[in-house]
Amino acid sequence: MHENEISYAVRKAAYDVHVALGPGLLESAYEGALLHELRLTGLQVQNQVALPMVYKDVRLDVGYRLDLLIENKVIVELKTVDALLDVHHMQLLTYLKLTGCKLGLLINFNVPRIKEGIFRKVNGLTD
Template structure:
């Protein structure tokens, strides 16, 4: 599946979850529901993917956890907060940079319309 097609499919799955559950739940609930919806749509994904880092020769194994990694290409960072902040986008960009993945989606389920809670983040340093 092409990257834009994949991101469109993921956003569609997230919209289905939001349509059924609405805003106001905990992030973990949306994560489980979105994982289920992606599996129902046969979109390969993994949850809570560990992202280790190295600092001056020190391996830090549990430095970060990617909320959802889709098709080993697209990183999803989930939120259920009043408003996303620049730090949330920066966090996703850090994940993209560390992994070399091309695209991420910051999805905030705590919005009236989910389309207002979706931000695409492109890794300008992606090499591939």
């Protein structure tokens, strides 16, 4: 499945979760619900995936975790904040670089309409 197809499935699942739960819950609640919705579609989804960092040829397990990794291709970083900051966007871009994944979605569930909280980030993705 192409990254763009996965992205569409994630956005639909995020919409369904947001309609059902609304804003204002903890990030872990949305993560669990989104994980469930995506698995219902048949996608392979992992949550809280350890992300080691390699620095000067040394592998460092420094506690980074991907919220969701879908089909080993798309990273989903979840937030429940009043406003996304530049650092949230940069965090996802860094995760894409560290993993070699080409597409990531940053989703903030603490918004009135979920479409206002979804941001797509690419790392060399071609159609």
